[in-house]
Amino acid sequence: MATWYDGPATLRVADVVVPLEIAASYRARTRGLLGRDGIEGALLLTPAASVHTFRMRFPIDVAHLDRKLRVLAVVTMRPGRLGLPRLRSRHVLEAAAGAMAGWGLTAGTTVNVDVPGRLTPG
Numbered sequence: 001m002a003t004w005y006d007g008p009a010t011l012r013v014a015d016v017v018v019p020l021e022i023a024a025s026y027r028a029r030t031r032g033l034l035g036r037d038g039i040e041g042a043l044l045l046t047p048a049a050s051v052h053t054f055r056m057r058f059p060i061d062v063a064h065l066d067r068k069l070r071v072l073a074v075v076t077m078r079p080g081r082l083g084l085p086r087l088r089s090r091h092v093l094e095a096a097a098g099a100m101a102g103w104g105l106t107a108g109t110t111v112n113v114d115v116p117g118r119l120t121p122g
Contacts, residue, residue: 004046005115011042011093012112013103018042018095020113032094033060039096044113048092050085053077059097063105064089071109074100 004024011020019041023029029045034055045051051062056079064072064086072086076097093100093111105111 008116009044010114010116011044012114013105013109016103018103020044022046022113022115039094042093042095042099044091044093046091049089050083051077051092051094052082053079054082056080061095061097061100061105063093063100065091065093065111069111069113071105071107071111073107074105 004022006025006028007022009020009022011018021039021041021043023032023043023045029048032045032051033039033043035057037057039060049064053060059076059078061074061076062083063074066072066088067090069091072089075083077083093105
């Protein structure tokens with residue numbers, strides 16, 4: 001099992017490259033996208049099985065990933081919602097609403113995470 005750390009990375013969805021922020025510590029996962037007006041790219045919460053959008057300012061796309069970074073489900077959540085936990089979900093990917101469709105991210109897609117200076121977790 002790989003160790004994840006907070007910080008910048010790159011998300012690859014097929015031929016699409018997206019800036020990624022990793023939130024692996026309790027503090028970073030708890031803060032998530034709260035207090036932000038938007039996000040450039042995506043945020044990976046790890047470990048995580050569910051999310052909420054209470055006190056969020058904008059709708060988000062949420063993708064639940066298994067331990068091999070395969071997408072289990074993609075949903076769009078408006079602010080003030082509580083997401084249900086997904087069985088087998090180990091990571092949650094968040095982005096601005098509509099972004100994941102633009103990247104071609106759907107259930108069954110496997111993503112890659114490139115962390116500068118480190119081996120890819122997974």
